[in-house]
Amino acid sequence: MSIQTFKRSALVGTALLVSAAGASAESFKWASNTDPQTMDPHAVNSAPVLSFLNNIYEGLVRRNQGMAIEGSLAESWEPLDGEDGWRFYLRQGVTFQDGSAFNAEDVMFSYQRASSEAADVRSWFAPVKEVRVVDDYTVDFVTNAPNPLFPDSIANFMILDKGWAEANGAELPARDAENFATMNVNGTGPFTLASRDPGVKTVLVPNANWWGDVEHNVTEATFTPIGNAATGLAALLSGEIDFIQPIPLQDVAQVESRDGFKVLEGEETRVIMFGFGHEHEELLYSTDVTGTNPFQDVRVRMAAAHAIDIASIDRVLFRGKIDGASQLVPAGISGYSEANSTRPAYDPEKAKSLLAEAGYPNGFSFGLKCPNDRYINDEALCRAAASMFAAVGLNAELSTGPVRDYWPQLRADEFDMYLLGWSPGTFDMEHPIRFLMSTPNSEKKLGSWNFGGYSNARVDELLPGIQREVDPAARQAMVDEVVAITQEEVAYIPLYTQPLIWAAKDNVDLTQRADNFFMLRWVTVN
């Protein structure tokens, strides 16, 4: 090809591209940093998969724009009469994308599939004793104890067609090999899969027979995973994609300064915190303290809390986009304790005197572990915190690493203090109490992310009550007590709520949900 013909064809190519863009204004392209690992809704319990598949599959209930639960494949639900659990009344006249009808058998089948050993989402069904099909459009979920949260906890439980799964040998989710459901879908949701090329491109088209009211105007949606943040930003600014989630904080100014683009900012439901090795008898990484663990003294933990200056972290690292956190869920989440909403003030003098009181007038050194690829600015945050700790005499030896190394280290107890972010899957305070504050107990599946082994008998005693109590005021009273105890004992140092930053072209209207899920059915391209 000579230079001339190449130039000409490049020009023709550009012209074609421009006219094509004009003709189909409702085609929509978006990018994110992670490709969903599978199209199977029960194989992996991770946000990229569940977020993506919520466009294709549906559950009994779903979350609306404000994160509240509303009916989806179930039109309504009520507590069971005479026993613990919930009765769901299913929507009639719903069909799957292959045309087969939806009924209670599909719910039953999906429950069995999602609670099987091969499923990664089976923890959602831990409280379920039995599921009964009452009639074609009524299903009972019987639980071991009263469970007011159950409908909330299954918002991402997606329903598959029984006949389709059986015909294609996908009765069970495939976790270590591929099966038909890994690459193919058959849901009831607003969109269906047109093509799938893992890691490269996935195309969705609207489901013409969807039961719901169509609010979007998308005729074809193309998803591209773009791992490199600079590449993603360039793809947006060059106009090749319409929307990207998330973008790095430092790129916000660049997007805002250009015409035709906008930044969507919100707060994720994720609280970032420091955790302690409560049950460690001695520090592992100290150069000057041996045989004892100063963090077992509440005064030392309180001193660490008072040493952190959230306002400076916000100003320097987050450009004013974070809010300090007082507890392990952000305000607005159910169970948030209004009564305990003040966080320890930044007070280095008090921190120093607390340390002196505890017998460390000159402070001591310890190991601080942080991930460097998990949370926004995680490594920078830990560097900042380490210097704030040092100012009061807590000399943190910081070590950081990628998250694939990080969790195994925490599980192996290789830390003195560590960084953790937590987003409550159920959007309720019960979730962090169960995972982070309960005494670790693998049999009861409690405290599985409580790496430091924090333990308080009263908290353990209150949890079952919180899980069962139906009366909101009585329940909140118990939650308030747990929050008060863990604040007083400085079980963790809650730092702030992580910001959520998306960017899009100006002509795209979309909804940013606090769980970082992206719903195509709320997209309009103008």
Add this chain to the structure above:
Amino acid sequence: MAYFILKRLVQSVFVMIAVAFLAFSLFRFVGDPITQMTGVETAIEDQERLREELGLNDPFVVQFYRFTGDMLQGDFGYSYRTRQSVGEMIASRIPATLELGTVALLISLIVGIPTGVYTALRPRGFATQSILLTTLVGVSIPTFVIGIMLIFLFGVQLGWLPTFGRGGTVQIGGWESSLFTIDGWRALLLPAITLGVYQLTLTMRLVRAEMMEVLRSDYIRFGMARGVPMRSLYFRHALSNTMVPVITIIGLQFGGVIAFSIVTESVFQWPGMGLLFLESIRFVDIPVMGVYLVVIAFFFVLVNLIVDLLYVAIDPRLRIKDES
């Protein structure tokens, strides 16, 4: 000749086994695949069961034996991340990387050899000095910076070329090619230039150095004295002798281009093997990483073999030695 090839093949098998062993022993330090495969709410015992099922608790030797045994039987296993067959995954990504690498190498040759010759013939010219300086700057800048600069100039500011992906592709008997559409070429241009810049400098400087060396040799001087036309001297005699070492390097470069396309593929979201490898590291996708490294080793071995054969074809002296 046949003996020579056979000897090289046997050596190659040992190289591949060594690479597989090294790669496999490194994976123990990459991190835990299970925590990347499961959600936060997965019970510890479910994680443990999965670990057992995948054979991650087995001793290193057993795991390595299983890995190589399966590979030799043509079973490349399943990806921990996508659950696809690893053989299919790699095979579907090979065309993208090979096309990118080939075009990058062609760019480096088409530009590098003539400029190398030119700068050798006019070593003190102003143009030569500026070319040398420019290429020096070119090699000093890391590949990803060049890539991002190109993206922002031609993609974002001017809007001429796409910033990511392969553009339009055509299926030709299982080979997904971007060489037959305008859209594909537009997408290919920036990554190929990015990947080719470093090689270009290398090729140019090598050709220049070799050419200058040859021009100083006696047979060229005698040729000049005898009045052989300069054109014939430069291009027929000098250049063909220059090419022997250049072909070695080009061959090795091609292996290098394929192996080091990781950075370029990441910057341009180019769906080749390098990007797949990078994603696999992120997810501790051990089966994919293992197969990738073995495939790359195979490429190097293959390229080296071809280079050796080319030697024989180009340099008559080697042929005579082999026959005697």
